[in-house]
Amino acid sequence: MGVVRIVELPRIEGHLDVEIEILGEDIRVRAMAREGIRIYDMILRGREYSEVPDIVSRMCGVCSVIHRVTSVMAIESALGITPSDDILALRELATIGGHVQSHLIHLFYFILPDVLGIDSFIRLIDKNPGLIKKVMRIKGLANSIIEALSGRAVHPITTVNAETSFLPSRDKVYRILDELKATKNITLDISKIFLEAEFPDIPKEENFVSLASRDSINLLTGKISTTSGVMEPQAFLERINAIVEEYSTAPHFLFDGKAYMVGSLSRLNNNYPLLNGSARDLAKEFNLTFPSNSIFMNNKAQALEIVYFLERAEEILGRLLEKDELKLQSEKKHGNNFGLAATEAPRGLLIHTYQLENGKIISANIITPTAQNLKNIEKNASEYVRALLNNNFDLGEIRKQIEFLVRSYDPCISCAARFRKSNNLGKKLYK
Amino acid sequence: MVSMKNPYIPTKAIITHIRNETPDTKTFRIRILDQNEFSFTPGQFIQLSVFGFGEAPFSIAGSTNEKELEITVRRIGTVTGALFRKNVGDIVGVRGPFGKGWPIGLMLRRNILIIAGGLGLAPLRSLVHYIILNREEFGKVYLLYGARTPADLLYKDEFNTWSRYIDLHLTVDKGDNYWKGRVGLVTILLDDVSVDTEDTIALQCGPPIMMHFVSKKLKSLGFPDENIYLSLERLMKCGMGFCGRCTVSGRYVCIEGPVFCYADIKSFIEAIPEAGVEHA
Amino acid sequence: MIKKALRRIYKDKLRLLMGRLSEEYNIFSPKLVEGRIIFDRIDDVSEIINEYHTRPVLPVKKLFLPQRETLFEYEIVDNDVIISDKLDLVAREKRCIFGVRACDIASLQILRRFFSRGPGDPYVIGRLSNSMIIGIMCNSVFPSCFCHFTDSGPLPKDGFDLFLVDVDDYFIAIIGSERGNQIASKNEDIFLDANKDDALAIDNKVKEIVSLMKSPPVVDQMVLYDAFVRSFNLDFWEDYAKKCLSCGKCNFNCPTCYCFDIFDEVDLDLRKGRRVRVWDSCHFLSFTRVASGEIFRRNRSSRLKQRVYHKFVYSVNDIGLISCVGCGRCFEVCPASIDLRDIITKVLCG
Amino acid sequence: MHKLKVGIYSLSSCEGCIVQILNLEERLLEVLNHVDLVECRVLGLKHDDEVDVAFVEGFVSSDEEATKIKEIRGRSRILIALGDCAYSGMRFVAKDFGTSTIRADPINMYVNVDYHLRGCPIDSEEFLSLISDLIHGKKFKESSKTVCSECILLENKCLLDKGFLCLGPITRGGCNAICIANNKGCFGCRGLGDDVNISAFIESLKSKGISIPSYLLGLLKGPGYGSSQNS
Numbered sequence A: 001m002g003v004v005r006i007v008e009l010p011r012i013e014g015h016l017d018v019e020i021e022i023l024g025e026d027i028r029v030r031a032m033a034r035e036g037i038r039i040y041d042m043i044l045r046g047r048e049y050s051e052v053p054d055i056v057s058r059m060c061g062v063c064s065v066i067h068r069v070t071s072v073m074a075i076e077s078a079l080g081i082t083p084s085d086d087i088l089a090l091r092e093l094a095t096i097g098g099h100v101q102s103h104l105i106h107l108f109y110f111i112l113p114d115v116l117g118i119d120s121f122i123r124l125i126d127k128n129p130g131l132i133k134k135v136m137r138i139k140g141l142a143n144s145i146i147e148a149l150s151g152r153a154v155h156p157i158t159t160v161n162a163e164t165s166f167l168p169s170r171d172k173v174y175r176i177l178d179e180l181k182a183t184k185n186i187t188l189d190i191s192k193i194f195l196e197a198e199f200p201d202i203p204k205e206e207n208f209v210s211l212a213s214r215d216s217i218n219l220l221t222g223k224i225s226t227t228s229g230v231m232e233p234q235a236f237l238e239r240i241n242a243i244v245e246e247y248s249t250a251p252h253f254l255f256d257g258k259a260y261m262v263g264s265l266s267r268l269n270n271n272y273p274l275l276n277g278s279a280r281d282l283a284k285e286f287n288l289t290f291p292s293n294s295i296f297m298n299n300k301a302q303a304l305e306i307v308y309f310l311e312r313a314e315e316i317l318g319r320l321l322e323k324d325e326l327k328l329q330s331e332k333k334h335g336n337n338f339g340l341a342a343t344e345a346p347r348g349l350l351i352h353t354y355q356l357e358n359g360k361i362i363s364a365n366i367i368t369p370t371a372q373n374l375k376n377i378e379k380n381a382s383e384y385v386r387a388l389l390n391n392n393f394d395l396g397e398i399r400k401q402i403e404f405l406v407r408s409y410d411p412c413i414s415c416a417a418r419f420r421k422s423n424n425l426g427k428k429l430y431k
Numbered sequence B: 001m002v003s004m005k006n007p008y009i010p011t012k013a014i015i016t017h018i019r020n021e022t023p024d025t026k027t028f029r030i031r032i033l034d035q036n037e038f039s040f041t042p043g044q045f046i047q048l049s050v051f052g053f054g055e056a057p058f059s060i061a062g063s064t065n066e067k068e069l070e071i072t073v074r075r076i077g078t079v080t081g082a083l084f085r086k087n088v089g090d091i092v093g094v095r096g097p098f099g100k101g102w103p104i105g106l107m108l109r110r111n112i113l114i115i116a117g118g119l120g121l122a123p124l125r126s127l128v129h130y131i132i133l134n135r136e137e138f139g140k141v142y143l144l145y146g147a148r149t150p151a152d153l154l155y156k157d158e159f160n161t162w163s164r165y166i167d168l169h170l171t172v173d174k175g176d177n178y179w180k181g182r183v184g185l186v187t188i189l190l191d192d193v194s195v196d197t198e199d200t201i202a203l204q205c206g207p208p209i210m211m212h213f214v215s216k217k218l219k220s221l222g223f224p225d226e227n228i229y230l231s232l233e234r235l236m237k238c239g240m241g242f243c244g245r246c247t248v249s250g251r252y253v254c255i256e257g258p259v260f261c262y263a264d265i266k267s268f269i270e271a272i273p274e275a276g277v278e279h280a
Numbered sequence C: 001m002i003k004k005a006l007r008r009i010y011k012d013k014l015r016l017l018m019g020r021l022s023e024e025y026n027i028f029s030p031k032l033v034e035g036r037i038i039f040d041r042i043d044d045v046s047e048i049i050n051e052y053h054t055r056p057v058l059p060v061k062k063l064f065l066p067q068r069e070t071l072f073e074y075e076i077v078d079n080d081v082i083i084s085d086k087l088d089l090v091a092r093e094k095r096c097i098f099g100v101r102a103c104d105i106a107s108l109q110i111l112r113r114f115f116s117r118g119p120g121d122p123y124v125i126g127r128l129s130n131s132m133i134i135g136i137m138c139n140s141v142f143p144s145c146f147c148h149f150t151d152s153g154p155l156p157k158d159g160f161d162l163f164l165v166d167v168d169d170y171f172i173a174i175i176g177s178e179r180g181n182q183i184a185s186k187n188e189d190i191f192l193d194a195n196k197d198d199a200l201a202i203d204n205k206v207k208e209i210v211s212l213m214k215s216p217p218v219v220d221q222m223v224l225y226d227a228f229v230r231s232f233n234l235d236f237w238e239d240y241a242k243k244c245l246s247c248g249k250c251n252f253n254c255p256t257c258y259c260f261d262i263f264d265e266v267d268l269d270l271r272k273g274r275r276v277r278v279w280d281s282c283h284f285l286s287f288t289r290v291a292s293g294e295i296f297r298r299n300r301s302s303r304l305k306q307r308v309y310h311k312f313v314y315s316v317n318d319i320g321l322i323s324c325v326g327c328g329r330c331f332e333v334c335p336a337s338i339d340l341r342d343i344i345t346k347v348l349c350g
Numbered sequence D: 001m002h003k004l005k006v007g008i009y010s011l012s013s014c015e016g017c018i019v020q021i022l023n024l025e026e027r028l029l030e031v032l033n034h035v036d037l038v039e040c041r042v043l044g045l046k047h048d049d050e051v052d053v054a055f056v057e058g059f060v061s062s063d064e065e066a067t068k069i070k071e072i073r074g075r076s077r078i079l080i081a082l083g084d085c086a087y088s089g090m091r092f093v094a095k096d097f098g099t100s101t102i103r104a105d106p107i108n109m110y111v112n113v114d115y116h117l118r119g120c121p122i123d124s125e126e127f128l129s130l131i132s133d134l135i136h137g138k139k140f141k142e143s144s145k146t147v148c149s150e151c152i153l154l155e156n157k158c159l160l161d162k163g164f165l166c167l168g169p170i171t172r173g174g175c176n177a178i179c180i181a182n183n184k185g186c187f188g189c190r191g192l193g194d195d196v197n198i199s200a201f202i203e204s205l206k207s208k209g210i211s212i213p214s215y216l217l218g219l220l221k222g223p224g225y226g227s228s229q230n231s
Ligand SMILES: Cc1cc2nc3c(=O)[nH]c(=O)nc-3n(C[C@H](O)[C@H](O)[C@H](O)COP(=O)(O)OP(=O)(O)OC[C@H]3O[C@@H](n4cnc5c(N)ncnc54)[C@H](O)[C@@H]3O)c2cc1C
Pocket: B045, B054, B056, B057, B058, B059, B060, B071, B072, B073, B074, B075, B076, B077, B078, B079, B080, B081, B119, B122, B123, B232, B233, B234, B235, B236, B258, C286, C289, C290, C291, C292, C293, D139, D141, D142, D144, D230, D231
């Protein structure tokens, strides 16, 4: 039947082409990252470690918070610094702000048009201004959490750490708490739009990877949970490998030779028992069951997470306010100059590793969620095409559905893209 | 206590007439509301507000005996751009007049040599009108005026009238097919007239580079410093000597100027390049 | 020896006094905000800090000529403009500024003189006349202080209502105006009679402070003026220009730098707008940029000289006073550490 | 009144400048009352026709992107470079980006740029004032202040005096010294100010005992390295 190329898939973060090739029974979908090269792993070499957080936060404008926090934690681990619990709590708060912001952009600006059959969220300005205002209010709230903790919503300025002990003023904290309380119902309202939406059901996902959690859904620390068990991040790193596809400027990752999925859905699949509060009630109300094998459920998982994270933020703030003084001193032992941090970005597992020498970076490796998802996207999209063909969908419709499917992974190509097709950099970086 | 009137607040005024002078220059006639007359000395300026865009200084180009005021404006930026989009009947704001104008007292019964370049004719036009109205009070009057091209000459349709009273000489930097007059910088016109340097007051206004050369030439012709006057252009925001932007050597161009005597300028410690005064 | 009337205020009575004053006046004072001491409105007298050893980051001028101020607002309706003057707000507010040091008091006198010229600037002058000034004498000096040289401190000559000199457990209050006098007589329980030694105590304190100060040898101000006039074209200015970063910090931090910019701000509808003024700096290239693109002080040295000459020459021509009060703020904040005392010494020594 | 047709485009970038625009929330709605946003991939808007104003974020890293920026210029009346990527090829954030093997060309290497909004990310207030100027037909003027002077207006304590590196004295203002207000030295994401004095700045760092990063010396090298392009 031929080849369909979706050029610069609209409504995702970054530039991705998707090529659907149908040659009889042979169906292949290629996720072709087109973002120009932004080789962060390379430009970090030779830099002072203190410059790293400012630079890596520029990997992505949507998830700049988590990149910043992850790099700081990896460098701390290289220097033998263990941040105090209070520092971790403050960082988790900032991260939550980032996640909620990112999920809202994904769900409303990117996915909602698919649900409503329109081209853009901004068409609702006239049709449903009330909804737009609600979404903007919650997004504003998420941003104000980031701002209070790190100075700016995009490319945060500080990361709570021992060196720059920066604390939000109590004023700001109370304002945020008030707003969290005042907007509870709005958050529930807007999440329900996705929880009640009908999505296609394709039970194809199998390999879910995320941080393993103990008492709340972990975002910053912990082991990694996979279908082959829970393991230390280092062990996980040894079992994944990057493939350089000549059609893509981003690496594609496999775990034990197989495609796997990271993101909201993986987090909930692996940690569902920890989902509590209103999010849990909502899951029950809408008969959602986790683990789920459908990628479209990733959208519902994000909607639940928005509710969960905002309640979690309220809880953390309340807890911190009760303390007379926060402990911002970190423990310092001798570091061995190698640092690794595995965290949960809005879109899934994120790993930064750095090797230092005399305070300078000699190598860096940043493994982003989207890069880890790309193979999975290709695999599931191929199967979805087959299923659609079997149901006699025409190419136009198939194209739409594939866009929807790819979008549901919430891909972020800005983070993932790493090298140029024409040179061997990719091969060098990922031997 | 606080004085009654707030000098930062412009008086409302209405545009009553707009005339195109050149492709980028227009003359606006403005009537100040609730005010029957507007008195000023030629050489003074006003601050004109276009609400929403800001305020800028413009020389008064009209006649002293008229109730309405005229300014000639070149479109160059924010305020002038917005003014050009205005129509007859639109409201603007006016503060002023500000500054000291041409030294009319000193000029009485003496010969006058006026040298203007480009838009610099605007503040001199009101002087020309004044002289014509009071022609018998002055001796010989020369007006040497240069523009870039014939199309850039301001107030062309007044030249005939002017010529009946004063000695008008024109030049352009670059002529066209119809131009029969002089071509060259305005300084060449100084060769066309023979003035008595002792009893002539020279007044100039124009781009800095023009005034620089004119001053040099006047000096070489033997004009005493006391008989040369020029109008300086500096950035000014308040017009009342507060914002500090227009000072030269600590002198406020908006209140002590814009017209300065060359002899004064020479005593300034800061360089005034447009007057050809460069210390150090 | 001081000629003005003196009283005694025991330190534990200060808050009581400020409390009473706050019933009539809005109180402004140095106050601790996130680790910095800044001049600001205080809601409660407990915010008045007892710490007299650091001075606010920005001088008191910001309370009279704010960093940013709306001069008037307007509304464009059909083809008309309705202007609403913001001056009323200024005129209505009664303020009491507490904790002003001698150098800042002197700077207010300079601003008063300057902004009274011509039609007068009703905002600055309005605030000056609505504000009661309660000064306080420095207990120690900063490394950059040289108010003795400029004859502006440590004891101010005039321009205050009350001026407190810190002596052990009490203040000697110098009555500087009729308004100050009234306050004293209305609060006799707080303003006790001064002891006959108190005038001497002030004298000693002044001597002590002056002896701590690193100020250039005092010269007659006309001598200083002439020396500056003679030095305009000397080469050493280039050396300073090489060091100066043209960052403009010295302007903003100087209690007597007043230059400003004015512009209009308008909402997207082009209906409601306001005319705003903000501080500007003669160190910026844009300061003298005219429409034709000409910049009259393109050389860094000409801009640096503009600031310094304004203080010691132009200001004397204009208002009869030098407009440096010897606070040293400009070089305290200067990233290049260009010390004005150094410049003065150079100028005086030839 | 004719509403301006506006497009937002991105080349190689993190799209943070667009996120910064989206983060205006309700104020963005007000802007959208006055302009027609006709094209923006992230928002799913396609237009392929002429626009009055094109905002472009990101730098050029391939021939494809070079073609794309020329195509955009060809159909836009006013073109605005958004952020440090588009303005300088991200040199002011990543300092030596683009000087090595990586291609990161500022867009004005390929097309005429009418205005720049500097910073990484752009400052939302500055974006709003640019939009307002465009709507009202004014010329946008970027700040002539330095970050250092904006910092003192906020009455922050100087970080240089505390011994931290801060590029405020040589960096063009307009961000309201947001980094220093958050207790972190400016790293110069808005590029150099008017007539800055880098060698004097290096001297002053030396005298304060602050170690001098190598890129500062690099800044001294060539002319045109970030000098004002908005004039
Ligand atoms: C005493 C006096 C009398 C005058 N008389 C007249 C007169 O009779 N007629 C007349 O037309 N003009 C006159 N002028 C000049 C007039 O005031 C200016 O043309 C006017 O202020 C321009 O205002 P604007 O808002 O339109 O321009 P602006 O928007 O202020 O800009 C004008 C130009 O300045 C440059 N510029 C300004 N700021 C910057 C910046 N930050 N960065 C880069 N470039 C910048 C730009 O090149 C711009 O095109 C007079 C000026 C004075 C002082």
